[in-house]
Amino acid sequence: xxxxxxxxxxxxxxxxxxxxxxxxxxxxxxxxxxxxxxxxxxxxxxxxxxxxxxxxxxxxxxxxxxxxxxxxxxxxxxxxxxxxxxxxxxxxxxxxxxxxxxxxxxxxxxxxxxxxxxxxxxxxxxxxxxxxxxxxxxxxxxxxxxxxxxxxxxxxxxxxxxxxxxxxxxxxxxxxxxxxxxxxxxxxxxxxxxxxxxxxxxxxxxxxxxxxxxxxxxxxxxxxxxxxxxxxxxxxxxxxxxxxxxxxxxxxxxxxxxxxxxxxxxxxxxxxxxxxxxxxxxxxxxxxxxxxxxxxxxxxxxxxxxxxxxxxxxxxxxxxxxxxxxxxxxxxxxxxxxxxxxxxxxxxxxxxxxxxxxxxxxxxxxxxxxxxxxxxxxxxxxxxxxxxxxxxxxxxxxxxxxxx
Amino acid sequence: xxxxxxxxxxxxxxxxxxxxxxxxxxxxxxxxxxxxxxxxxxxxxxxxxxxxxxxxxxxxxxxxxxxxxxxxxxxxxxxxxxxxxxxxxxxxxxxxxxxxxxxxxxxxxxxxxxxxxxxxxxxxxxxxxxxxxxxxxxxxxxxxxxxxxxxxxxxxxxxxxxxxxxxxxxxxxxxxxxxxxxxxxxxxxxxxxxxxxxxxxxxxxxxxxxxxxxxxxxxxxxxxxxxxxxxxxxxxxxxxxxxxxxxxxxxxxxxxxxxxxxxxxxxxxxxxxxxxxxxxxxxxxxxxxxxxxxxxxxxxxxxxxxxxxxxxxxxxxxxxxxxxxxxxxxxxxxxxxxxxxxxxxxxxxxxxxxxxxxxxxxxxxxxxxxxxxxxxxxxxxxxxxxxxxxxxxxxxxxxxxxxxxxxxxxxxxxxxxxxxxxxxxxxxxxxxxxxxxxxxxxxxxxxxxxxxxxxxxxxxxxxxxxxxxxxxxxxxxxxxxxxxxxxxxxxxxxx
Numbered sequence: 098x099x100x101x102x103x104x105x106x107x108x109x110x111x112x113x114x115x116x117x118x119x120x121x122x123x124x125x126x127x128x129x130x131x132x133x134x135x136x137x138x139x140x141x142x143x144x145x146x147x148x149x150x151x152x153x154x155x156x157x158x159x160x161x162x163x164x165x166x167x168x169x170x171x172x173x174x175x176x177x178x179x180x181x182x183x184x185x186x187x188x189x190x191x192x193x194x195x196x197x198x199x200x201x202x203x204x205x206x207x208x209x210x211x212x213x214x215x216x217x218x219x220x221x222x223x224x225x226x227x228x229x230x231x232x233x234x235x236x237x238x239x240x241x242x243x244x245x246x247x248x249x250x251x252x253x254x255x256x257x258x259x260x261x262x263x264x265x266x267x268x269x270x271x272x273x274x275x276x277x278x279x280x281x282x283x284x285x286x287x288x289x290x291x292x293x294x295x296x297x298x299x300x301x302x303x304x305x306x307x308x309x310x311x312x313x314x315x316x317x318x319x320x321x322x323x324x325x326x327x328x329x330x331x332x333x334x335x336x337x338x339x340x341x342x343x344x345x346x347x348x349x350x351x352x353x354x355x356x357x358x359x360x361x362x363x364x365x366x367x368x369x370x371x372x373x374x375x376x377x378x379x380x381x382x383x384x385x386x387x388x389x390x391x392x393x394x395x396x397x398x399x400x401x402x403x404x405x406x407x408x409x410x411x412x413x414x415x416x417x418x419x420x421x422x423x424x425x426x427x428x429x430x431x432x433x434x435x436x437x438x439x440x441x442x443x444x445x446x447x448x449x450x451x452x453x454x455x456x457x458x459x460x461x462x463x464x465x466x467x468x469x470x471x472x473x474x475x476x477x478x479x480x481x482x483x484x485x486x487x488x489x490x491x492x493x494x495x496x497x498x499x500x501x
Numbered sequence: 502x503x504x505x506x507x508x509x510x511x512x513x514x515x516x517x518x519x520x521x522x523x524x525x526x527x528x529x530x531x532x533x534x535x536x537x538x539x540x541x542x543x544x545x546x547x548x549x550x551x552x553x554x555x556x557x558x559x560x561x562x563x564x565x566x567x568x569x570x571x572x573x574x575x576x577x578x579x580x581x582x583x584x585x586x587x588x589x590x591x592x593x594x595x596x597x598x599x600x601x602x603x604x605x606x607x608x609x610x611x612x613x614x615x616x617x618x619x620x621x622x623x624x625x626x627x628x629x630x631x632x633x634x635x636x637x638x639x640x641x642x643x644x645x646x647x648x649x650x651x652x653x654x655x656x657x658x659x660x661x662x663x664x665x666x667x668x669x670x671x672x673x674x675x676x677x678x679x680x681x682x683x684x685x686x687x688x689x690x691x692x693x694x695x696x697x698x699x700x701x702x703x704x705x706x707x708x709x710x711x712x713x714x715x716x717x718x719x720x721x722x723x724x725x726x727x728x729x730x731x732x733x734x735x736x737x738x739x740x741x742x743x744x745x746x747x748x749x750x751x752x753x754x755x756x757x758x759x760x761x762x763x764x765x766x767x768x769x770x771x772x773x774x775x776x777x778x779x780x781x782x783x784x785x786x787x788x789x790x791x792x793x794x795x796x797x798x799x800x801x802x803x804x805x806x807x808x809x810x811x812x813x814x815x816x817x818x819x820x821x822x823x824x825x826x827x828x829x830x831x832x833x834x835x836x837x838x839x840x841x842x843x844x845x846x847x848x849x850x851x852x853x854x855x856x857x858x859x860x861x862x863x864x865x866x867x868x869x870x871x872x873x874x875x876x877x878x879x880x881x882x883x884x885x886x887x888x889x890x891x892x893x894x895x896x897x898x899x900x901x902x903x904x905x906x907x908x909x910x911x912x913x914x915x916x917x918x919x920x921x922x923x924x925x926x927x928x929x930x931x932x933x934x935x936x937x938x939x940x941x942x943x944x945x946x947x948x949x950x951x952x953x954x955x956x957x958x959x960x961x962x963x964x965x966x967x968x969x970x971x972x973x974x975x976x977x978x979x980x981x982x983x984x985x986x987x988x989x990x991x992x993x994x995x996x
Contacts, residue, residue: 141973142970142976216791218749219746220750328978330976333970334970334986337967337968337969341989347968347969395987395988395991396987396988399983
């Protein structure tokens with residue numbers, strides 16, 4: 098019985114694997130029971146490249162989570178990402194049969210499948226199709242068409258798809274542990290559930306999750322998911338740039354980035370240096386601070402500029418009333434909000450999972466946004482379809498699209 | 502209705518019918534022709550082989566054979582000496598002309614670097630041109646391991662070919678050889694090169710012969726092959742064919758997998774990109790759209806895409822993609838660096854008989870005196886103009902060569918070729934191409950000099966490194982490989 102309230106989110110990230118165990122309360126709140134994590138190996142840009150190594154790391158993280166939360170984990174919600182994941186908006190349309198007056202659930206299902214009747218590359222599979230708006234006989238803004246009268250039911254969907262084999266690889270990696278995978282969720286969709294509240298979604302908000310290997314984004318306009326996607330650039334790239342630019346090992350570069358790095362230029366004194374300590378604690382190489390920051394700045398600026406260009410193609414950037422919400426490990430980089438603000442010309446917030454209770458240290462860390470978001474997503478799925486355990490494969494929540 | 506379309510098709514194919522000849526010149530050319538025959542790559546085209554070496558000529562399977570230089574080489578090869586190759590071709594001019602007659606489009610397949618190929622190719626190309634055919638030269642540059650001498654001979658020949666052919670598609674054996682596994686035998690490396698060329702001939706030939714919905718013409722091909730900044734470009738060629746559900750994607754992937762494409766990483770440097778998609782009647786618009794949008798990820802915003810699509814009933818169930826372009830980047834600096842230009846121009850006098858050479862030298866000296874008065878600093882001029890990559894000097898080189906070829910045949914000294922050959926006696930470039938304009942009017946020298954500076958700048962490549970992401974799938978957006986550090990791509994200097 099209690100098992101149904103326990104929700105587990107698993108994110109196989111590029112830099113770390115993170116498992117969050119949460120307790121879903123009947124009133125809709127979530128209590129975080131424990132967070133398990135393990136450094137990730139065998140994952141590049143959000144995708145598994147070394148299956149066995151990655152599996153070991155997943156196992157480690159799960160054991161850690163079980164110890165901390167004192168819960169036997171049996172099934173997880175798995176987050177996936179990768180630059181192969183793409184999205185688009187499409188409208189589905191069905192005609193209600195003549196002899197039937199009211200629109201039924203079946204019609205809503207039909208309109209969903211008709212929206213999916215688009216060609217995606219045959220190697221790709223649908224990950225989500227998220228409802229945006231219904232239209233009945235051209236009338237806009239219908240929230241729930243079931244029971245209404247009409248002849249023609251249309252619906253806009255945001256469809257997210259990715260290369261099937263890569264998504265299945267991640268699922269297989271978990272299933273072999275063995276562990277049940279309840280559902281596969283595109284990472285930024287999960288993260289957006291906890292970093293944005295309903296009000297912000299209605300105003301229009303962009304959630305950017307800058308992780309180790311990828312930068313994932315999801316944009317809500319008018320309460321509906323409008324754009325989403327993933328760029329194969331992340332914190333790893335910054336570290337790699339530093340490592341190559343300053344000719345220091347990756348581990349040292351990572352440390353330097355976290356401890357000293359900043360994206361703000363012109364703030365250091367001329368000739369100011371950072372001393373790299375070597376393993377034995379002796380002063381090693383000296384690095385000019387401005388050089389370090391320039392390398393980081395160039396990369397982050399480029400990433401934001403690319404993102405901006407991508408989003409501008411959709412043409413919704415001006416509709417973001419609530420602004421931009423940046424989360425993920427790389428959002429901890431100093432000055433990143435100011436740079437984002439400069440490039441997007443919108444208010445930018447660095448944020449982490451909100452509206453949670455339990456381990457404060459866990460959800461206040463932007464690194465865990467996605468994993469916590471997975472739980473929130475899971476909760477929403479289950480609340481939407483209380484009996485829907487069996488039908489979860491045939492149906493996927495319209496609820497993220499619109500919850501007012 | 503059906504009848505009407507039927508008629509229309511006949512008319513369109515009829516009017517566009519072009520007699521195609523594929524000419525293999527020299528040893529490498531012979532191999533390519535054999536490969537084309539084996540592949541059945543050029544149905545309906547006449548295959549001609551020309552070589553100095555009788556032995557390999559007889560073993561070739563081509564239908565038409567021309568022996569070059571009966572007197573000069575007496576049936577042996579050119580011995581790796583382009584001068585002998587040139588002499589042989591000059592001797593057999595009549596036979597060559599006869600073999601080339603009546604063709605609307607000539608593919609000249611030649612392996613540069615050796616004697617027959619490097620020496621005879623420019624002459625054969627210009628003769629084909631005189632016959633009024635369009636000439637597409639498909640040249641291969643030798644492997645690096647074949648030695649620097651061959652490399653430089655090939656570079657010389659390539660530059661003179663560019664001035665006398667309508668289009669030059671240049672393949673580098675080095676790059677093509679990369680596709681072959683390190684354990685594979687050397688014959689496989691050469692076979693791989695031949696196969697790519699055979700594909701290229703087939704693809705380009707079908708561009709012109711198949712009626713297209715969106716037609717690609719010769720102008721498009723020339724535009725695609727025109728290198729960006731000037732000078733000699735590196736050819737990018739990719740061909741992919743696939744069938745099945747995912748054929749659009751698959752065929753593009755295969756085209757980009759071609760070693761000359763470097764998985765699409767090279768495409769952002771090209772200014773013009775020719776893409777031709779051919780498929781059976783079952784090819785859908787959606788497939789084309791998907792394919793083009795997938796390709797667009799690899800190209801920059803500035804790239805002009807010359808798009809063609811054709812339907813061929815023979816391809817039913819399949820989709821083929823041809824990508825042709827050129828980038829002004831050079832991998833092997835020596836092979837395409839502009840300093841070859843001065844070396845090419847004097848090439849004809851080298852194998853002219855001694856008197857002609859002397860006269861030429863005398864003429865040069867005669868010109869030198871007045872020019873020196875006009876020109877206060879000839880050394881700078883020479884250096885500045887010599888590597889000038891603009892087509893103008895190359896054109897001058899071509900015409901001068903033509904006149905000198907003529908003079909060679911007549912066995913008369915060159916009669917005042919054009920306004921005046923250049924006065925040159927700098928140590929660096931002992932035999933200078935005509936820098937007539939420069940000598941008469943020193944003003945244009947300055948822009949030339951600055952231009953050269955810029956060109957030099959772009960030639961300084963750092964080895965592109967991706968560090969940690971070396972072995973992972975590249976993140977390519979707008980044709981840029983984002984795994985390469987941003988500061989490297991933007992040429993920022995850090996410490």
